Amino acid sequence: MFGEVREDFTIDQLDSDIVKLLQKDGRLSYTELAEILNTTASTIRNRVQRLTENNFIKVVGVVNPFMTGMPTVAFLGLKIDFHRYDAIVESLEAIPEVRFIAGSSGGYDLFTQVITSTNMNLYKIIREQIGQIDGILSIDTNMLFDIHKQTYDWGAGQGATKE
Amino acid sequence: MFGEVREDFTIDQLDSDIVKLLQKDGRLSYTELAEILNTTASTIRNRVQRLTENNFIKVVGVVNPFMTGMPTVAFLGLKIDFHRYDAIVESLEAIPEVRFIAGSSGGYDLFTQVITSTNMNLYKIIREQIGQIDGILSIDTNMLFDIHKQTYDWGAGQGATKE
Numbered sequence: 203m204f205g206e207v208r209e210d211f212t213i214d215q216l217d218s219d220i221v222k223l224l225q226k227d228g229r230l231s232y233t234e235l236a237e238i239l240n241t242t243a244s245t246i247r248n249r250v251q252r253l254t255e256n257n258f259i260k261v262v263g264v265v266n267p268f269m270t271g272m273p274t275v276a277f278l279g280l281k282i283d284f285h286r287y288d289a290i291v292e293s294l295e296a297i298p299e300v301r302f303i304a305g306s307s308g309g310y311d312l313f314t315q316v317i318t319s320t321n322m323n324l325y326k327i328i329r330e331q332i333g334q335i336d337g338i339l340s341i342d343t344n345m346l347f348d349i350h351k352q353t354y355d356w357g358a359g360q361g362a363t364k365e
Numbered sequence: 366m367f368g369e370v371r372e373d374f375t376i377d378q379l380d381s382d383i384v385k386l387l388q389k390d391g392r393l394s395y396t397e398l399a400e401i402l403n404t405t406a407s408t409i410r411n412r413v414q415r416l417t418e419n420n421f422i423k424v425v426g427v428v429n430p431f432m433t434g435m436p437t438v439a440f441l442g443l444k445i446d447f448h449r450y451d452a453i454v455e456s457l458e459a460i461p462e463v464r465f466i467a468g469s470s471g472g473y474d475l476f477t478q479v480i481t482s483t484n485m486n487l488y489k490i491i492r493e494q495i496g497q498i499d500g501i502l503s504i505d506t507n508m509l510f511d512i513h514k515q516t517y518d519w520g521a522g523q524g525a526t527k528e
Contacts, residue, residue, distance in 0.1 A: 221426060221428060224425070224426030225425060225426045225427075225428065226425070227424070227425070228391040228392065228424035228425045228426045229391065229413070229417070229424045250392070254392070257429070257432070258428065258429075258432070258433065259426045259427065259428050260426070260427050260428075261390070261391035261392045261424060261425070261426045261427075262387070262388060262389070262390070262391045262424070262425070262427055262517045262518075263384060263387030263388045263391050263422045263423070263424045263517065264388075264422065264423050264424075264425055264517050265384060265388065265421065265422050265423075265517070265519070265521060266420070266421075267519065269420070269421070270421065270521040271521050272519055272520075272521070275467075276471075277440075277469070277476060279472070279507070291513045291514075294513075294514070295513060295514050299519075300514065301514070301515070301516050301517070301519065302512070302514060302515050302516075303512070303513040303514040303515075304438075304509040304510070304511060304512045304513065305509065305510045305511040305513065306440070306507045306508060306509050306510065307507065307508045307510065308439075308505065308506055308507035308508055309442070309472075309505055309507055310507055313440060313507060313509060317519050342471065342472055343471055344442070344469045344470065344471035344472055344473055344476060345469060345470045345471055346467040346468065346469050346476060347467070347468045347469065347470065348467060348468040349465070349466070349467045350454045350457075350458060350466040350467065350468065351454075351457070351458050351463065351464070351465060351466040352464070352465050352466075353464050353465075354425045354426065354427050354428070354464070355425075356428070356430065356435055356462075356464065356480050357435075358428060358433040358434050358435070
């Protein structure tokens with residue numbers, strides 16, 4: 203989902219405050235945000251529009267897969283031939299059930315998350331899709347069974363805020 | 366963030382359609398949702414309220430940490446003494462920088478994600494906080510460097526929808 207944030211894109215204190223509130227509750231209305239931050243709804247609307255259009259924040263509905271009929275969740279750690287990094291990422295991106303892809307270092311070169319409805323679907327995705335991508339050297343599958351914590355309200359660090 | 370969804374909580378087709386739209390864009394207004402789904406804004410408002418109050422969906426603003434001054438992101442795979450599972454999860458939950466905790470099987474017993482502003486902060490969190498929790502037997506740290514894909518629109522599976 204993340205597009206690039208332009209390097210010259212900066213936010214001020216009001217933007218940062220809006221981001222922090224939306225990280226906790228993305229359904230807050232422009233009017234509610236304006237009241238909390240002591241400004242006008244139209245100012246808030248413009249700020250939110252600028253933040254989302256510039257890929258700084260994306261407001262989405264997050265559903266707990268285990269509670270909602272998508273109980274097969276796996277983290278796959280991949281080791282790859284780095285010559286084919288871009289092509290591998292592109293192939294993985296095209297698989298809808300692959301919900302998360304990140305470049306990594308440590309035990310794995312790429313970290314991916316797969317969410318689907320059955321273990322058989324996961325097996326097919328690994329065997330017939332991910333496993334067929336040239337340059338993937340190994341796949342370690344970690345099944346997830348329960349999510350104890352998942353939060354998004356980490357704010358925006360110093361580097362992002364410029365007055 | 367996820368609270369428990371009651372076992373007898375069910376959704377119908379309209380709920381499922383609302384969830385799918387919010388998974389893509391959580392800022393859609395009640396009026397916009399009503400127009401797309403050919404119903405009234407007050408119906409949509411009641412449905413969204415029921416879905417969120419029952420922990421079925423949480424609408425949040427998601428920020429790409431690498432673009433916003435929080436560039437130290439790590440997946441930590443933990444091996445633990447299962448006798449202390451609940452106490453370990455409780456201790457991890459109390460650390461704000463630990464953004465994600467899931468019970469797992471495969472290479473690791475618990476999967477956690479840490480997001481913070483510097484590598485030194487990560488080191489301190491591992492050494493002074495996570496590493497001090499009784500019953501954690503090993504910590505494998507995988508640094509993330511870039512997020513290539515992150516989507517949330519996996520819908521809700523068959524098990525969740527009952528007409």
